Every structure is written in structure tokens, then in C-alpha cells.
Amino acid sequence: MSPLLPVTRYALILIPAVASIYLENYASDGTYAFFILLFIWVAELRRKIFKQSVWMLLVEIGFGGWLSSQYDGLLFMLFSSTLLTYLFTFHRSIRYSFFGLQLVLLNLSLHGQPSSYYVIANLMLSAQALLLLHMHRIEQNKVDIELLYDQLRRQHYELDEARMQLLDYAKQVENIAQLNERNRISRDIHDDLGHQLIRLKMMMEAALRILPAQMSKGMEMLTSVRDQLTESMELLRSTVRRLKPDDDSMQTFTLDRLIEGLTKENGISIDVDIQGMPYVLYPSLAFILYRNAQEAITNAIRHGGATRVHIQLIYETKQITMHVANNGQPPAGETVKGLGMTGMEERSKLIGGQLYVACEAPFSVTTVLPTFRQTH
Structure with missing residues (x-):
């Protein structure tokens, strides 16, 4: 919006000035052109030298109001040109004060004009102010979102670095x-x-x-x-x-051992579905999957009275997903995380994974872990 601001500002001066020559009969077109050029000179002084000067802004507003009252036509649009210059730079209280001053001078400069001029001029200036404020708010939100995104990205990099340091350790x-x-x-x-x-x-x-x-x-x-x-x-x-x-010793924390033990002890039916091409996991990953599956099946038997459990393992290039679902009774109301569920979540997040719980039937617990594989 910044590169277009000067163009729009001077267009709002020149277009009404040229159109007013054809709409009105002035005693001296030369004098009229001189005052228009003088107004452009004041606007250029404010843009180049007196950017934050309140007094120069007052001069421009007063000069624009005088031109609008003396030469009628469409010169009330000069207020819109000035409005572009301070609505993004000054403090809120100063912006509102100057806008109120412009509204007063606008209506005074239209003295003797038809009532339609009053309505059109006030609606145009108010609509422009609301539009500019909305655009300014969108720009600020964009800046805030970019800052937040930068912070999240920096924290993501720090988390990745900490996780890599933990793996290295x-x-x-x-x-x-x-x-x-x-x-x-x-x-x-x-x-x-x-x-x-x-x-x-x-x-x-x-x-x-x-x-x-x-x-x-x-x-x-x-x-x-x-x-x-x-x-x-x-x-x-x-x-x-x-x-x-x-x-x-090598197979202490394998799902086969877990399924065999739980089936013998509890008489529950457990089936496993493997998708993707299986590959060797780090012992820490195998341990987390073992413990999370153990906790999920134990909770299904203890709290849901499940008789059948379905385990789905999905091997992907950069992650492995374990989905444990059961035919037990889902918990009524809001689920409260106990020590077991909290432990599952902490184990998963320790290496950058996630734990998801679906409370609707069938109740399921999903563990997603990054595998840190080097693919060629």
C-alpha cells in the first residue's frame, strides 16, 4: 500500500481540481490553478519534510477547507487526500481529533450547496476513513501474525535442536x-x-x-x-x-511378546494389522510403542471391559503410527487424564511424537513417533 499512497493522494487532488473547471465557472482560471498548485506544494512539503508536523497538517486541512468553500465543485474531495496522510501515522486520539475537524470544515465549506452534496461528501469521507482503518487493522494483524510465526518457527528450531541434542546424548x-x-x-x-x-x-x-x-x-x-x-x-x-x-533379551519390548502375555493372562483377542514396509526401529522407539500399547490395552480391559483389541501399525518414511482401538465401553463425559495416559503422552512428546485419543466408539489411542531415518 505504501508505493500507491502518493499516487492516490495526488489523484484525489488533481482529478477533482480538473473536473471542477468543467463543472463551475470561475472568475479567473489562472488564480484557481495557482491555488491548486499551492495546495500540491503544501502537500509535497508535508510528504518530504514535515511528515510528523501537526501544524503543517492543520495548515493543509484549513487550506483545503478554504479552497472547497471558495471554489465549490468537487474540491471537497481534497479532505480525502489529506485523510490518507495522517490516518496511519499519528496516535489514535490525534487521528480522531483531526477527522472531527475535517468533518466540521467539510460541512462549513459546503454552505449553500444542495443537500445531496452534504450527504455525498460526508458519506465519502466517513466510508474512506472506515475503509482505511480496516486496512490498517488488517496490516497490523498481518504484522502480528508474521511475528508470531517467526517466534513459533524459532521455537520449533530450538525444539528440534534440543531433540537432536537429546538423541545425541x-x-x-x-x-x-x-x-x-x-x-x-x-x-x-x-x-x-x-x-x-x-x-x-x-x-x-x-x-x-x-x-x-x-x-x-x-x-x-x-x-x-x-x-x-x-x-x-x-x-x-x-x-x-x-x-x-x-x-x-532382544525381544523383551516387542508387540508379539506383549500380545502373547496379555492374551494368556486376560483371555482377550488381539489382532495386528501392519501397513507399509516394516523396518528396524531404534530401541527407544520400540520401548515407547510397547509401553503405550500395554497401557492402552490395560485401560481397555480395566475401564472399558473390552474383549477385542485391534492394533494397526503404519510404517512411513519419516514416522511410525500405532493405532490401538477396542470394542469396550467409551468413557462417559469428559475424559480425565490419569497417570497412565499422562505417561503415554510424556513418553511420546519426549522424542517429538504426539498422542491422540478418540473417545467415541470405538475408543482408540493413536501414537505417532518420528523415526529419524536417513533415506537415500
Whole structure:
């Protein structure tokens, strides 16, 4: 709107001035043109030099009122040209004061004109003022929305950064834990298995030396070496098992285990629908899905008396969605979040996910988690 403001302002001066020459018969067109150019000069002074001058604004309003009263025609539109200059710059109280002054001078300048002139002039000036105020309010709302959007975007970036720092911290903790475990296992191998193998090597060499002379003693030592080798092999197997957890340890927090356990304990029917191409999840994501499904099914049995639960897993590129619905009785009235529901929501939001609850039948709980996958 700013680039068009000077054009509109001077159009509201020149168009009425030119039209008034054809509508009215002036004693001296030269004098009339001089006063119009003088008014344009005052307007230009205000635009270039005296932008915030109240006195210059009063001069322009008074000069415009004098021109309108002396030359009649359409010069009452000069008030509309002046109105454009202060409605966006001065304080509200000053704007209203000047607008009231313009209305008074407008009606005084139209003295002797037909009543239709009064109606048209007042309606035009009032409608223009209301339109400009509305446009100004829209502009302010746009600025406020842009500022709010910038704040939300900055907070979104800060939240993403905090979430990435949290994930990085979790990875560092995991790496440190793995490093400590590896160090412990290496010490066990060095202290137990290494020393035991050295002792067996020495016993084997001693048995080889005495075997020709003392057959029974040498066989006894070889038998002892064999038994200790068996113990060393068992020690080695247990160390390897610690390096690679067994299937039970790896699948502690899987939906299959959860469904199997809840089905046996409560006799409830649970079916799973998988959509999309499944992929390996981070242990933290699998844990959150496990706990949220566990809490949702437990609540369905305890509070809704459900006998059937449907779990839907949707694998997408950047997120995974788990939808848990049941045929139980939906809660009556407004749902109050208990510790279980609050825990589900906190676990989801911790890594940037969301939890949605649909209270209408069938009652359902939806968990949406970002997967942080690197796609190529």
C-alpha cells in the first residue's frame, strides 16, 4: 500500500481540481490553478519534510477547507487526500481529533450547496476513513501474525535442536555403556580365560616331559588339562553370549511378546494389522510403542471391559503410527487424564511424537513417533 499512497493522494487532488473547471465557472482560471498548485506544494512539503508536523497538517486541512468553500465543485474531495496522510501515522486520539475537524470544515465549506452534496461528501469521507482503518487493522494483524510465526518457527528450531541434542546424548550414553561393557569383557577374558590358557599350556608342556618316564602321572595331567579346557570353553561361550544378547533379551519390548502375555493372562483377542514396509526401529522407539500399547490395552480391559483389541501399525518414511482401538465401553463425559495416559503422552512428546485419543466408539489411542531415518 505504501508505493500507491502518493499516487492516490495526488489523484484525489488533481482529478477533482480538473473536473471542477468543467463543472463551475470561475472568475479567473489562472488564480484557481495557482491555488491548486499551492495546495500540491503544501502537500509535497508535508510528504518530504514535515511528515510528523501537526501544524503543517492543520495548515493543509484549513487550506483545503478554504479552497472547497471558495471554489465549490468537487474540491471537497481534497479532505480525502489529506485523510490518507495522517490516518496511519499519528496516535489514535490525534487521528480522531483531526477527522472531527475535517468533518466540521467539510460541512462549513459546503454552505449553500444542495443537500445531496452534504450527504455525498460526508458519506465519502466517513466510508474512506472506515475503509482505511480496516486496512490498517488488517496490516497490523498481518504484522502480528508474521511475528508470531517467526517466534513459533524459532521455537520449533530450538525444539528440534534440543531433540537432536537429546538423541545425541542418548547415543553417547549408549556408546559409553557399550564401551564399559566391552572393557569389562576384555578384562574377564584377560584375567580368567587368558590366565587359564597359560596355565594349561604349562601343564601340557610338563605332561609331555614326564609322559615317557611316568605314563600314569602324564595321563593324569592330560586328563586334568582336558577338564580345564572344557571349563575354558564354557567360559568362552558365556562371554560370547554376553557380547550378543539372546533372542529373549532382544525381544523383551516387542508387540508379539506383549500380545502373547496379555492374551494368556486376560483371555482377550488381539489382532495386528501392519501397513507399509516394516523396518528396524531404534530401541527407544520400540520401548515407547510397547509401553503405550500395554497401557492402552490395560485401560481397555480395566475401564472399558473390552474383549477385542485391534492394533494397526503404519510404517512411513519419516514416522511410525500405532493405532490401538477396542470394542469396550467409551468413557462417559469428559475424559480425565490419569497417570497412565499422562505417561503415554510424556513418553511420546519426549522424542517429538504426539498422542491422540478418540473417545467415541470405538475408543482408540493413536501414537505417532518420528523415526529419524536417513533415506537415500
